[in-house]
Amino acid sequence: MRSLVLIGHGSHLNGESAGAVYRYAELLRARGLYDEVVEGYWKEEPSLRQVLRTTRSTDVTVIPMFISEGYFTETVIPRELGLGHQGPVPEGGVARVLGGKTVRYTLPYGVHPGMADVILARAREVLPDLSAQDTALIVLGHGTTRNENSNRVIYCNAEQLRASGHFAEVHALFLDEDPKVGTWPEVVRSPRVVVVPFFASEGWHTLETIPEDMGLTGEVTVFPENPHGPQTVYYARPVGTHASVADVILHLAEEARGASERGGDEDRTHAEAWAAFLALARQGTRVGEALITPHGGLFEIRHALDEGRPSDDLTTVVTPEGLRDLTRRDEGGHHRPVHTFRTLPRGWRAVLSEADLPRGMHSLYPAVVEESYAHQTHTLRATPWPTTARRQTGIYTKVQRATPEQVEAVSREVCSRCLKTRLWAGEKLPLTFFAGVPGAIPCPEACTYFIAEVREEVSGKRGQETVSGE
Ligand code: SF4
Known part of the structure; x- marks a missing residue:
């Protein structure tokens, strides 16, 4: 048995912040290579302090869902997980036995060499016939003076793609440090230029800062009078939201596991907790503001104050993800970073199988059963x-x-x-x-x-x- 844990930053304010991690967790679950894929967050729940307790197996691989190395991947996450490690994470990751579980902590997905393929895939989306004769690639990073490793990954990817021979020229440029993105008309000579932002997600930088600094007006912008002649810029979407990042995550996880094929056992305490919870749910129970009612092998969860309301009056979902999406916000539409705040919205019901009930509860009240x-x-x-x-x-x-x-x-x-x-x-x-x-x-x-x-x-x-x- 094997558990894969994806760690995101999350947010106390912005309900969309965890979206990318949700999506990758769903993609990886669908592949079925791990017995479970669990999410954990710095600023949401389950927190980094709780997440290991929520894993079902004693073999746990933890992937930081970050685009580069830095303060979170080197300091915050290892500390909060209790790994007893601080500082740069070695290539093969860090392995520890914690509370009877073997926990392997890897480098962030963004530094994996497989990200060069993701950059190429993004470039081909905007310019399918890109060629080594007339196409330049700009790999665009944020750039920061705080952690030199975060820039290294941009240079490494640029180097790898230069060597691949797909482009006439490849440049590493940055938003916040030299060589700055605004210098591109001087340094890039090719008539066709693909720009791939090496960012984790779509946001202020990819939607506003980069287009502004480069003078872009959309996905394709023509510059008729640049110093090296007319040029057309093709602006790709950020690498971090490409579906093939899921492959990179799996490679990273398998490399961290090394030759170990066996996997772990079912975590006994975890199994006992959920067996006790299922016994309770089969009789019908209340947890926090939620009411759980058994119905012929299925379980219905709704707000306890909606008890007795006709089902037709309520929005019905039948998956843990549906339950998660309905209960992420309060009735005023505000993000609920703490799920046990007494702000559970009303007006919905989730009908889940016994197999889906633990994940449903995990969405509703993370780590509460454990x-x-x-x-x-x-x-x-x-x-x-x-x-x-x-x-x-x-x-x-x-x-x-x-x-x-x-x-x-x-x-x-x-x-x-x-x-x-x-x-x-x-x-x-x-x-x-x-x-x-x-x-x-x-x-x-x-x-x-x-x-x-x-x-x-x-x-x-x-x-x-x-x-x-x-
Ligand atoms: S009681 Fe609730 S709000 Fe207070 S620290 Fe605990 S989880 Fe946070």
């Missing part, structure tokens, strides 16, 4: 706030300066909106929903949303709209 079962069986360890605060780095280091009064003030506002009970602050939770108390869900450790809010409190910026170090 953590509640662990609490029920006295194996959930709480992490007190000072320990969480001490672990923070980068822009979050300042939460270490928060006074107990400030932490409490944030709790009163943030945690009071949440179903969970703060074990990390010493609160007691004698029973969980496993014992029939629907809203009894443990919170063993402050979530990243809470940490971000404490940071804003310490900075004196709480309550302002654009917060949380996004």
